[in-house]
Amino acid sequence: MNRLLVLETIIQLKSFTKAAEVLGYTQSSVSQMVAGLEKEFGIQILKRSRTGVSLTPEGEEIYPYIVQALRQYQALQERAASLKGLETGTVRIGAITSVSCYWLPPLFKAFQEKYPNIEFVLQQGDFGMIVDWLKRGEIDFGLMTSEYGDGLNKVVLHETEMKAYLPSKHPLAKLDKVPIEKMQDDPFILVEGGGYSEPLAAFEKAGAKADVRYRIQDDYTIMAMVEAGLGIAILSELVGTRTDFDVVEKSVVPAVKRPVAVVYRDKETLPIASQHFIDFMIEHEKDLM
Template sequence: MELRSLRAFVEVVRQGGFSQAARTVFTTQSAVSKAVRQLEAEIGMPVLDRVGHRSTLTAAGEIVFRRATRMLAQREDMLAELEDLRGLGRGLLRLGLPPVGSSTLFAPLFAVYRHRYPQIDIRLLEHGSNRLEEILRAGEIDLGASLLPVSDEFEWQIVRREPLVALLPVQHPLAQKDTIQTVELKDMPFVLFESGFALNRIILDLCRRQGFEPEVVARSSQIDFIIALAVAELGVAFMPRLIAEQRPNDRIRYVPLAEPDAYWDIAMIWRRGAYLSHAAKAWLDLVKETHPSD
């Protein structure tokens, strides 16, 4: 069973189609289709149920996808361990960071890391935390930044703990309060981040524990645009206090949420039991050195 065929199949599932998978593995759509057919011929069962332009996993496909993801991740571990035989003077750091907070928490570290290890190649991916966890699970990055809590399949090192704030127009009655309960916002429309952002999960869980499902009127991956929507009174938005206070606006007020678990806990995470290269360990050491008390 060739890893190339397994990789093609995994990407078809992850990317949602053959053409998208072809772009990911830098080949043609026909080559991806051929690889999946070869895989099906080898195991003697279909792995995808094709209906028109859509494909869903068969029972056999679910088993192959789960096992193949682990096999591909183990291959990346092996390559990283072999690369470490060359020493820290060379190597590769594959890092995944979310758009929210990275410019503040991690951008300053890149210059320090580059100065200490000038020959380490840094490959950076930027996605929401949910997507980064998928990529990390597949072994395509060494470390990712995500919001706690995370699955037991990951180990983690805390980076920063920040309270969450609601973004309200200054003229709104609730904007004058020192803190606010999520339930007090139940009649307001919500402006959230795109679906791949773990911050949404925290906000929606807070609402559901208060017994309501908010009306979501807009989503965006851009912090400044979300603030602009809150200023325009389209709805209430939410951000970590650290991020919100870096963008002062005299037309809006940042009111902390009162719930005891309304926090943005960001951490560096990696697969439990996975091999961490010297390059990855050096990054974790630098993060701990820079944020020792967070």
Template sequence: MFEMKNIQGEEKDMTLLAYQVFLAVVEQESFQKAAQVLNLTPSAISHAVASMEAELGSALFIRSKQGVYLTNYGKELFPYIKNVQNSEEYLQQAVAQIGGMEKGVVRIGTFNSACVEWMPSLLRGFEKDYPNIRIDIYQGSYDDVYQWLKDGIVDLGFLSSTSAGDLPCTPIYQDKIICVAPQGFKTENEGYITIEELKKQRFVTQREGCDADVNHVMNKYDLPGGGGSYIADDMSAVSLVMGGFGVCLMPELVIRNIPFPVDVIPLEVEEKRTIVLAYVRSDVLAPAVQKMQSYILESFQKKAEEEQ
């Protein structure tokens, strides 16, 4: 470890390091943890933050027993400082590419079922071709991934088309919406369930930010809500269905990886969610990110051709 005051270099380098400190404190919500991540001493972190606050003339962080959090002023600066860090990373990757090396960091945001179903094989294949490019995975809800993209926390994000908002994106997969019911559930027609039947059922529902597409389908057909159950994760929802608490609608991709004894029933009407690969602006993607973006799109194109 070393004190920042002992670092020799140009003023620009000090500024970039100060920005790294700022972002590490935001992410870790702790000066101590930020120091460990950056291999600095805690006093170096405190000194860097104090210097930034003195230069800017305003506090950046609120210190409390629960952690360290951004002030409103710090929140306003955050996206700009994040952009500076990203630009530095893009520059380093461009220099490496010009020198004949493929290196860098790609940060990918993903929701749960995409992470479980696709990320292992995508990462294995990509790392085989580009061993010097590091991949960081951020898992969360649709809302999380959308905000991470907006804030520059991630470079690429898996989202549904209904949750991508104003972000540019490319469709990669059509995922059917199905009904998950307790084992032995009887439908009026063999092999599918009608909307009228669904309207008579009690539903286990997920919070809108967790499954906006299913909520869209339920609103479209005026299906009943969850009656007090607003679940944040897929496994819990299916567990409640297995226990006889109700039925739920889910994308087919979700249920593939949940090993619970439940019945999966197609809907009478075909409803799908469109999964997309989203980004902020394609013209400012770093070289390593462009490689990963192309790899993902080509992988899904190949998958679609094989399934035809």
């Protein structure tokens, strides 16, 4: 199992040297373990280039099975630990930026007060990336919209409102609420959803069409662009909670909602720590903004 862990770390860091440093091995030992795996499987798994280390086509084929084996072994270890009365383990989460920034820190803190030996690994991405990570077994569960990801199990934690963000001197900034059809006349800055977009769905439902000029993954880059007068945007209300951008936040008519959910494949096969953290979030859903 150590060889599989070494291989996963090399892929994540794209480097034999960095993987050896993180795992506490010599680079020679890391190379020998990979060579042993390649000999055992009878294929070349990794290739080196100027940009780092990557999977060969054959490696791409078997890598999801390697990740799955590691997660199952992790679940086995945590189950054994729980039977001894220990709550240890790693929780691997994929989340959209607004949720990872505003919801997770206080939840992490409260959970670790109860289970101080739990570790968290957080990956930030759009909806499409999170679904891909789930399918490949790279994360235990995702925190994203419940409107996307066919075939996955979902538990809605909270419904957040998505607001219009406008330059401070924009004509629409004088309105109490912004009709979505009035937003189609301005350049629109779209937060990249990776397959689904609540704002675009809202425009379509209203019989309007956004004039999308920019597609950006980072919410705060979008806020800076709105401040600079490059366009307008519709983002989660969480984004405007702790920022000092010179922009105006307004509700949209009709209201644009985002049902944020815990998304996973099969809860029963998740590591024990992740099962506990999911239950913990559900129990504390009333504390979420």
